[in-house]
Amino acid sequence: MNEELYQEVLLQHSRRPKNLSPLPGATHRAEGVNALCGDEITIELTREGDTLRAVHFQGSGCAICTASASILTCETTGLRAPEARALAEDFRRLAVSGEAAPAVADRPRLAALGTVHRYPQRVKCATLAWETLLAALDHPV
C-alpha cells in the first residue's frame, strides 16, 4: 500500500476524524461536492468578530478527503477569517503543485497532505474541504 500518500498522521485523522459533527449555533455554512465521485462535505463554522471560534465538518469521503477535512478543522480553529482564507489558498497551491508557502510548511499535517500533488487523480479529494471552507466563509447562515 502506498505509504507516501497514506501517511500515518492522515490515517489517524481518517479513522478518527476530529470535529465530525453538526455545529449548533453555526454562523456560516457551505456544502461542497466532488463532481468526479459524488463525495459531499459540509463545513460549518462559528465566527466571533473576525475569529473562527469553531470549525466542524460532516459528510463522508475517502481517507484523503476525510483526513483533509479533519485536519482543516484543527488548523483553522482560532484563526482570523483572512488568515483562514490565505491558508486555504496556500493549501490549494500545495496540493496542486507541491509548492509549500511558509504557512503550510510550518504545519506538518498539511505538509503530509501535500504529497497528494504527485497523484493528480487524488488532488480533488484533498482540496474539497478547503474549497468548501472558502465557500462557507462567504455564506452566513
Next chain:
Amino acid sequence: MSSELLPDLERIRADFPFLEVEIAGQPVAYLDNGASTQKPRAVIARMAEVAAHEYANVHRGIHLLSQRASELYEAARVRAAAFFGAARPEDVVFTRGTTEALNIVAGAWGEAHVQAGDTILLTELEHHANLVPWLELARRKGARVEYVPILPNGAGLDPEAARRLLAARPRVFAFAHVSNTLGVTNPVAEWCALAREIGVTTVVDGAQSAGHLPVDVTALGCDFFACSAHKFAGPSGIGLLIGRAEALAATPPWLYGGDMVERVTYTGATYRDAPGRFEAGTPAIIEAAGLHAALDYLDTLDLPRIAAHADALAEQAAAGLRVIPGVRVFGPEGRRAGLVTFHVEDVHAHDIAFACDERGVAVRAGHHCAQPLMRKLGAPSSCRMSFYLYNTGDEVIRGLAAVQAALAFFRRA
C-alpha cells in the same frame, strides 16, 4: 463456470495491443470495460489506413477520394444496420455516442411530441445520459417524470410497477437495456410490446448491451435505440441512434448546417430525410470505418459466448467479494451482465480503487453516472469491476487480492 470462458482467450488477447501495457510494473488488468473498452488491432489498423490513404470529406464533390470516403462511410451504416437488425440502413443515424443520440430523442423528438401534463416514464437505474435530458425536457414543457422503482439491493426493477406505470400511458418510456451500475438486464421486448399496443414511444439506452450480447432492434420492437462504439471495441467519438422509420420521420432536425439540407435560400431551408437530416457538418468518418471494423471483429467471435464469458467472470468476482466481511454486492443474483458493483461499509471506494491501481488493476470508483440510484442504494460511492471478451480469471483473482489488501491496510488498528 470456467467452461463458459472463451476457449481461445489467448488468441483473442493477442488481438488487443493495449493488454501489453504495464501499470505499476505489472501487465494491466483492465476491469473498467463498463466505462470504455480497448480496441483490437483490426480496428486500429483500419482507422490508420483510412487516415493514411482513403480520407476525404463525405457527400461532397465529384473527385474520386470523396466518392470513396462516402462509400466507406455508408458501408459502415449498412454494416451497423445488419449487425443490430435495423429494418433499413436509412434507419441508422451516426452520432457522437449514446449521450448525443439520447439528447436527439429527448431534445428534438421530445420537443415536438411531449406536452404540458404528459408523463415521461424512466426507471430508477438510468445513467445520467438517459435521465438529465428528460428532466430538462420535462422542465421546459411542464411534463411529469415518473420512475419504475428499483428492488432492494438493486436486484432488478419492480416488474409489477413497470407494467402498472406503463399501462397508465406515459407519452414516452425510456430505459436502459442493461444497467451500467447493477448489471440488471431489462425485459426490453416485453415492455416494448406492451408500449406498442397502447401507443407509448419507447427509447432504449443500449450503451451497455450493444456488442456485449445479441441485439436485434426489430425483434426488440423499440422506437429508438442508442449505443456507443467505444463500449464494444470500437473508437470513441461515434455512436448510433437507430430508429423505426416512422419515429425518425417524426423527429425534427436538431443541429443545422451543411449536409442535412435539401435546398437553401436566403430566407429558409428544407431538410433531408433521416439519416442525413441528423448528420449536420462533417461526420466522424475515420471513426465510422473503425466502428465498421469493430463489428466485423465481433462477428468473427460469437456474441452469446462473449456474454457468457463476461458473466462467468463477473460471477467469479461477485462470489469472491461476497465472502469478504463488510462488503455488499449490488445487483441481481445469477447473471449480472458482465459486471459487479460493490460497497464496503468502512473503506471508501476511492481508496480501494487506488489500491487496485497500484497493483495494475483498473476498476471504477464513484457514482457510475447514476447518482440518484447510488443514493437510493445507500452507497453514494462504490467500486465496479466490469468485464469484456479479453478478461481472464487470473485478472479477477488479482482484483480480489487488491481489494483484500486495501481492506487489510485501512482496517489495521
